[in-house]
Amino acid sequence: MTDPLALEPVLTPRDHADSGARPWNEDLSHDERFTLFEAHVRASGKIEPNDWMPDEYRTAVLRFVEMHANSELMGVLPEREWIMRAPTLKRKLALTAKVQDEVGHAQLLYRVAEDLGKPREAMFDDLLAGRTKFHNVFHYPTRTWADIGIIAWLVDAAAIVAQQALRDSSYGPYARTMQKICWEESVHIMHGRDVVVTLMTGSDTQRAMVQEALDRWWGPLMQMHGPRSDRTKDRDLHWRIKAKTSEELRQEFLTIYVPRILELGLVIPDRELAFDDATGEWRYTDPDWTELRTVVTNHGPMSEERLEFRRMNRAATAWVRTAILAEPRAVA
Amino acid sequence: MTATRISPETATALAAFLLSMADDEFVIGFSDSEWTGIAPILEEDVAMSSIAQDELGHARALYELLAALLDDGRDADALAYDREPEAYRHAGLLDHPRGDWAMTMARRFLYDTADDARLASVGEVWPPLAELIAKVRREERYHLMHVLAWADRLARAGGESRARFVAALEMLAPDASTVLTIPEGEAALLDAGIITRPMSAAAAAWRAEVAAILGPLGITLTLEPAADAVAARTGHGDAFRWLWGEFTSVRRSEPGATW
Numbered sequence: 001m002t003d004p005l006a007l008e009p010v011l012t013p014r015d016h017a018d019s020g021a022r023p024w025n026e027d028l029s030h031d032e033r034f035t036l037f038e039a040h041v042r043a044s045g046k047i048e049p050n051d052w053m054p055d056e057y058r059t060a061v062l063r064f065v066e067m068h069a070n071s072e073l074m075g076v077l078p079e080r081e082w083i084m085r086a087p088t089l090k091r092k093l094a095l096t097a098k099v100q101d102e103v104g105h106a107q108l109l110y111r112v113a114e115d116l117g118k119p120r121e122a123m124f125d126d127l128l129a130g131r132t133k134f135h136n137v138f139h140y141p142t143r144t145w146a147d148i149g150i151i152a153w154l155v156d157a158a159a160i161v162a163q164q165a166l167r168d169s170s171y172g173p174y175a176r177t178m179q180k181i182c183w184e185e186s187v188h189i190m191h192g193r194d195v196v197v198t199l200m201t202g203s204d205t206q207r208a209m210v211q212e213a214l215d216r217w218w219g220p221l222m223q224m225h226g227p228r229s230d231r232t233k234d235r236d237l238h239w240r241i242k243a244k245t246s247e248e249l250r251q252e253f254l255t256i257y258v259p260r261i262l263e264l265g266l267v268i269p270d271r272e273l274a275f276d277d278a279t280g281e282w283r284y285t286d287p288d289w290t291e292l293r294t295v296v297t298n299h300g301p302m303s304e305e306r307l308e309f310r311r312m313n314r315a316a317t318a319w320v321r322t323a324i325l326a327e328p329r330a331v332a
Numbered sequence: 333m334t335a336t337r338i339s340p341e342t343a344t345a346l347a348a349f350l351l352s353m354a355d356d357e358f359v360i361g362f363s364d365s366e367w368t369g370i371a372p373i374l375e376e377d378v379a380m381s382s383i384a385q386d387e388l389g390h391a392r393a394l395y396e397l398l399a400a401l402l403d404d405g406r407d408a409d410a411l412a413y414d415r416e417p418e419a420y421r422h423a424g425l426l427d428h429p430r431g432d433w434a435m436t437m438a439r440r441f442l443y444d445t446a447d448d449a450r451l452a453s454v455g456e457v458w459p460p461l462a463e464l465i466a467k468v469r470r471e472e473r474y475h476l477m478h479v480l481a482w483a484d485r486l487a488r489a490g491g492e493s494r495a496r497f498v499a500a501l502e503m504l505a506p507d508a509s510t511v512l513t514i515p516e517g518e519a520a521l522l523d524a525g526i527i528t529r530p531m532s533a534a535a536a537a538w539r540a541e542v543a544a545i546l547g548p549l550g551i552t553l554t555l556e557p558a559a560d561a562v563a564a565r566t567g568h569g570d571a572f573r574w575l576w577g578e579f580t581s582v583r584r585s586e587p588g589a590t591w
Contacts, residue, residue, distance in 0.1 A: 077369060080369040084365070084579055087413070088413070088583075089392045091591060092365075096365050096368055096381055096388070097385060100378055100385075103368070103369060103381070106374060110374070198591060206589060316432065317370075319496070323486055324372075324485065326490065326491070328485070
């Protein structure tokens with residue numbers, strides 16, 4: 001069965017900047033500009049890098065995109081460890097390509113963030129010093145080959161539910177970048193599902209490996225979109241930087257993926273999980289929000305190790321970046 | 333000439349040649365993919381992953397060709413993964429650990445230039461190989477452009493960069509000629525026209541090419557011919573044993589399983 005999300009055409013016509021008037025760029029008082037800017041954003045207009053924008057908006061977009069970029073960059077590490085161990089040529093090629101995509105996404109997103117005024121090196125400094133964050137799911141270890149399937153299938157699926165909504169972001173460069181990213185992520189989901197299906201149709205040991213991986217990843221998956229929040233108080237929703245609440249995203253993920261997980265004969269480790277016809281929503285055991293807070297503040301099982309690995313590699317390759325920037329000298 | 337009309341003696345030599353080329357691409361593809369996610373800059377990370385995928389793709393195509401030639405029930409994956417470390421026939425140049433970026437670029441420089449001389453020695457008489465090599469060379473052209481840009485940059489940056497790059501070249505130089513060796517049956521391949529010049533001639537052309545590139549950068553490298561064509565591709569050391577342990581670990585955990 002093919003995943004409809006995976007096949008949904010994400011390459012819709014490019015969202016070009018509105019060609020209409022952009023009156024907030026005119027020589028007006030701050031309050032007048034602010035009012036015009038806000039009206040434009042609230043009416044689903046797009047903002048481009050050269051537009052005037054309130055500091056609150058710039059800071060909020062930067063924070064959001066930077067965290068996303070950090071997550072792509074740190075998200076490389078759990079899967080990277082298994083590139084060397086991929087058990088066939090096809091899996092090795094697919095996993096290398098998948099991790100390469102994540103690095104490419106980090107590059108694209110850091111460039112979007114750079115346009116907002118923060119240099120890439122400063123973003124790396126902040127990430128490695130623990131001053132900025134990355135998504136909870138990348139703070140956990142990858143223990144078996146089945147983790148590679150579960151991450152590419154379900155972690156990327158949970159991510160794509162959020163990312164598809166971000167194609168409507170009010171910040172034009174981010175919305176356009178998300179179109180490319182979503183398309184690539186949909187390929188990752190197919191790769192992940194193929195790894196999982198192959199294991200589930202294999203030996204008892206292989207099936208047990210997938211179930212064990214799902215048991216470990218379910219908690220972080222349910223925490224991934226964050227706690228329920230008040231729509232009216234969410235600044236990122238107000239500015240239309242993002243379009244959906246945490247709970248809307250989690251519900252969407254469950255609606256699409258619970259049947260898919262069950263059809264493979266896997267057991268979801270939550271006895272409370274059920275669709276409630278009365279409310280039209282999924283009921284589930286409340287995720288461990290303490291764990292989420294602990295993990296995203298870099299106290300997760302692999303937080304420090306992964307950050308240290310990045311610090312070490314950044315230091316070991318510093319001379320290369322110096323060489324790239326150096327003025328070529330005469331030789332011979 | 334098709335695979336079925338090759339003499340048994342030529343087939344044996346051809347199998348050895350295909351295996352050596354496939355193992356070379358397989359092993360360098362692994363070394364390159366070790367940089368995925370941790371290369372010096374994001375742009376280079378993406379480039380290096382593409383190169384790794386190209387090399388592994390070439391390895392897969394060569395193993396498939398070999399599988400068809402051998403016709404012993406083993407597929408490309410079985411040929412690539414299910415051998416003991418001693419049975420791999422990659423060049424000694426590729427037996428060094430990944431090392432730093434200078435080592436990686438020095439290895440790529442020596443390998444890509446030597447591989448180019450080897451690929452230029454393959455004749456047209458066996459279409460399956462000739463067609464594959466034509467495709468491979470279209471991609472390798474870009475790998476050469478990539479590594480030549482890096483060689484130029486690392487050498488001309490001076491200071492630590494140049495020192496590291498020159499030291500890596502000098503360390504790898506004694507093993508560099510191993511790429512241009514065929515473990516057995518070179519004469520049979522020449523007779524059949526599968527290769528059009530002996531590897532010694534390819535090596536001479538390669539040494540001239542390397543000198544022409546490094547000379548303007550003020551680097552002189554001594555590249556002795558490989559003493560023994562068999563020793564050049566056997567006796568792999570600890571670096572390869574580690575790599576082998578890694579890439580076979582999942583597969584060995586459940587022998588015979590489908591992955």
